[in-house]
Amino acid sequence: MSQELSAANKEKLVSDLKAVVSDAEDILRATAGAAGEKVGELRVRIEGRLRDAKERLADAEAIIVDKTKAAARATDDFVHDQPWKAVGVAAALGLALGVLIGRR
Numbered sequence: 001m002s003q004e005l006s007a008a009n010k011e012k013l014v015s016d017l018k019a020v021v022s023d024a025e026d027i028l029r030a031t032a033g034a035a036g037e038k039v040g041e042l043r044v045r046i047e048g049r050l051r052d053a054k055e056r057l058a059d060a061e062a063i064i065v066d067k068t069k070a071a072a073r074a075t076d077d078f079v080h081d082q083p084w085k086a087v088g089v090a091a092a093l094g095l096a097l098g099v100l101i102g103r104r
Helices: 007-030 037-081 083-102
Strands: none
Touching: 007 037, 037 083
């Protein structure tokens, strides 16, 4: 897997992992009445792993939010420091998109 995941990919990964954790919790609730030594041991192991996964998910989510905020701050600083460059870049992107959309 690539070392550098895009923010959208990271958010999708966190979302998918949350869904897996939620499904695992549902399975644990559904098997709460199941008896047996093996089932009990398995439930304890799964609960521990789910707890760890939730902690890691919270950490990953916090990192994604921090990086997104840093990127937004950097963009804001650039626009404030060099407003005419930002206007030029926005105009060029708008023109390029207009040309691409106009060809359809």
